[in-house]
Amino acid sequence: MSDNSNTWPISRSELVGRYRMPNRNRNILLIGGAVMLVGNIAVFFLISSMLQKTGVDSTIPFWLLSTLSIPFLVLAISLAIWWQMKSRWEAEAPRIWDADGCICPWCKVDVRSEPCEAHGIDASHRDLLVAYYASPMLDNQAESYKRLVDAVPRSPRRTRLFAGHLGWFKRQAETIRDHDADPATRKRATINVFLTWYALLACIVTIVILVVPDGMKYIFASGFAGWMLLMMPLFFIFNPMSIGPAKCKACGQQCHEKDQEICSECGADLRKPGAVTRKEWNKRKAVKAIPILIAIYVLPFMMDFIVGQLPTPARQAIWSTIGAPSGYFANLDPSTMTPPRVEEEANFMLQLARPDGPGIMYNFDRGFIEQSLDLGLLPESYREDAARATVSATIELEETGGDRQVVVVPRIDDSLLGNKGPRLAFGGISIDGGPWSPGAQWTLVHQDLDEWWRANASSRDPRPES
Ligand SMILES: [Zn+2]
Ligand SMILES: [Zn+2]
Incomplete structure (x- = not known):
């Protein structure tokens, strides 16, 4: 194991522990997932019993089923992806540390002695590479990625586009979180995030409405997920997580030296992957975000009231879809x-x-x-x-x-x-759409087709034919 602790901005345990989830986050995820599961099952039963009582339709609409199950699907898929990334990284990171960062991020070739053929990365890029590998822990990922991509002679084309465009958005979000940036820059970044996000959402919504038949319905059916997309910029701005000095993850005691091996407070082994963290939970910012969070969760339930306040044409346009x-x-x-x-x-x-x-x-x-x-x-x-x-x-x-x-x-x-x-009448003859021979031979009414009525009604409409 090489000793890079004096030239790297982070320690080896931080590098290797990049994808280690803090216990608290894991617990939140477990409890949140369980609450969501129980809640969704309860909603499911409540609605199906309500539907059975009203007799409108005893089947649960497809959009409701998908709205209830999509969060779980998303959660399961992201957990699987995260797990795969974590295993890959923990195999790769010790090699990166031992090579003092001189590993091509794309072809994984050691470039200490000679440059990688495909991208032209060599040992002269060492500082940019180290900054890039340390960036997730220092919360300047998009920024250092762009600097690396710009300096490398032949970075992959897709990567250049990615670092340029999506990276721009991420850099704005990083600037908002960066407490060392001056207020004017942060304000500009905030406005950028807001404008870009809502312009993109507006484009997507317009396309869905214009291209997909009955598109409005799908937009409303996106339910909670759609609502969260709408509220996303608030999470960028009121993110209570920030990056501070390295500290012991177990007890929160700040590390005195860069390559400290044992926590002086609780005695934890700080060389273990993920034993050191820089993430800080800003209590004051979290408290400030509480009313906004409550508003975000309560507003959907007030939707009927809010839509009711709109001018008649707008209100009817929304209601005629949902x-x-x-x-x-x-x-x-x-x-x-x-x-x-x-x-x-x-x-x-x-x-x-x-x-x-x-x-x-x-x-x-x-x-x-x-x-x-x-x-x-x-x-x-x-x-x-x-x-x-x-x-x-x-x-x-x-x-x-x-x-x-x-x-x-x-x-x-x-x-x-x-x-x-009204009845659907059969048997009449017409040549121009008007009635020619009246007197239907047989008819159908709603009760004849509705399952609930067929099962529960004691008397049905008498038919002319009987
Ligand atoms: Zn390469
Ligand atoms: Zn400790």
Whole structure:
């Protein structure tokens, strides 16, 4: 083992222990993961029992399942990647230390005696290499990576792009965390991070809305993950972790000398990988971040209220994708509203009930159009519009061998017209879309297709054919 402790900014144990997780972080991860698991399972059961009670639809929507399971998938994959990186690094790091940093980061060749062929790194790059290998522990990774990439004659092309563009963003984040940087520089870095982050998010959201059919739905379905992406810059700014002098990880006692072997406070062996750390938990900054964290977690639950405060067009645009909050239509009283207002709300309701729309979840919200029709506040044409919004069918001609078959796939949602709900009628003949031979031979109503109704209803709508 070579002794580099006087020329390296960090000790060997820090270098090798780069991916060692502090016990506290591991515990937070374990407890957090367990809480999340139990919480998600509870939400799952709560929602499925609620769905069964309302009888709207007993299957759990796919987007909810994916929203609940994505955090675990992400956690598992990142843990696996981290574990692999840790094992690789702990095999590689002692070699880097013994070669005094003179290992090409890309082809892993020892460049002390001759330069690596592919990239032209030689012993003259030693200081930049050491700074690069020590940078994760000193929190200036992007900065020292860029200096190395700029100095190397033939750094890989992809690396140059990476260090230049993504590296720029990381350097801004490092500047925000750097307590030695002057306030004006840090302020500029903060503004840069904010603008870049939100410009990128806006681009992604615009593309998803324009390109993906029903893209808005996916954006809202991203749920908590999407919300976290939106809030990410706050984590850059209120990061309570900072880098200080080296200290014993077990007891926090500051190291007196650079190559100290035994902690003078607790006697821990400081030569072990990860026994020394520079990470500091800034209590005052953490306390300052608490109200922001609470706001971040509470705001999604206030979303209905916040969206409710928006001007009508914006509010309806959002609701027509994700559905109006429960009780919205039930709380409207058409008898106190002007006819144009009633029509506006009725149109909004039809918009929600359209075939590919979010629908209207609860029965108590479905009566608005019927009520307004009874009060004479809506033109009678709305009765047919309301019926057509919830009842439709696709007709396809299927040919197998020589047989032709007409396949009708009905879609009948819960009625907006109370118990006298619309029926899908079969048997009439028309040549121009209008009724020619009236008198349907048989019909379907919502209850015929809905599983819950079929299982639980004691009486169903009588049919004309029976
Ligand atoms: Zn190389
Ligand atoms: Zn100690």
